[in-house]
Amino acid sequence: MKTKTTLVGLTAAALLWSCDDSSVESPVEDHEHESITTVQLKLANRALASDTLTLTFLDADGNGGAKPLQPALGRLKSGAVYDATVRFLDQSNPSDIHDLNEEIGGSESDDHRIFWTTGSKLNASVVDLDSKGFLLGLRATLTTLATGTDSLRINLRHLPGIKTATSKITDGETDADVAFPLEVTAP
Ligand SMILES: [Ca+2]
Numbered sequence: 001m002k003t004k005t006t007l008v009g010l011t012a013a014a015l016l017w018s019c020d021d022s023s024v025e026s027p028v029e030d031h032e033h034e035s036i037t038t039v040q041l042k043l044a045n046r047a048l049a050s051d052t053l054t055l056t057f058l059d060a061d062g063n064g065g066a067k068p069l070q071p072a073l074g075r076l077k078s079g080a081v082y083d084a085t086v087r088f089l090d091q092s093n094p095s096d097i098h099d100l101n102e103e104i105g106g107s108e109s110d111d112h113r114i115f116w117t118t119g120s121k122l123n124a125s126v127v128d129l130d131s132k133g134f135l136l137g138l139r140a141t142l143t144t145l146a147t148g149t150d151s152l153r154i155n156l157r158h159l160p161g162i163k164t165a166t167s168k169i170t171d172g173e174t175d176a177d178v179a180f181p182l183e184v185t186a187p
Pocket residue numbers: 059060061062063064065066067068
């Protein structure tokens with residue numbers, strides 16, 4: 001009986017963080033218990049340790065209300081490869097900040113996929129996998145292909161029980177959707 005009790009406890013914990021599909025049009029969507037207020041993109045040039053960027057989308061009061069602070073223009077060097085990571089935070093209570101990557105990259109990884117979409121000046125390739133070996137997307141490699149302005153769209157999709165190796169950006173529901181403006185310049 002002791003084993004049974006433990007299993008029930010684990011199931012309850014796994015259900016605490018779940019998505020709500022009430023508004024797929026919005027860039028940031030409320031969860032039943034969590035709200036994504038912050039999407040943070042970090043880039044690190046593999047060949048030049050001093051070339052790092054942190055770009056942040058912030059909607060401190062969550063969906064609706066005050067307008068979000070859009071990310072600043074990020075400047076990248078041409079002919080470079082950047083290791084990229086994205087972090088999702090709930091900062092609606094500044095004294096109790098939740099790092100949602102713990103769930104997205106942990107117990108909820110099989111139900112989420114982060115899609116990275118760029119224009120022609122960049123190429124983004126997801127490098128991390130969920131527990132089943134399908135692409136996850138908290139980490140990616142970003143390569144600069146040509147100079148000019150471009151945009152990197154980060155779309156966190158919730159795919160509860162429907163994620164496969166071929167899941168598309170139109171599948172499931174949007175949990176967060178942010179476009180980071182980027183400019184590639186000659187080094
Ligand atoms: Ca808001």
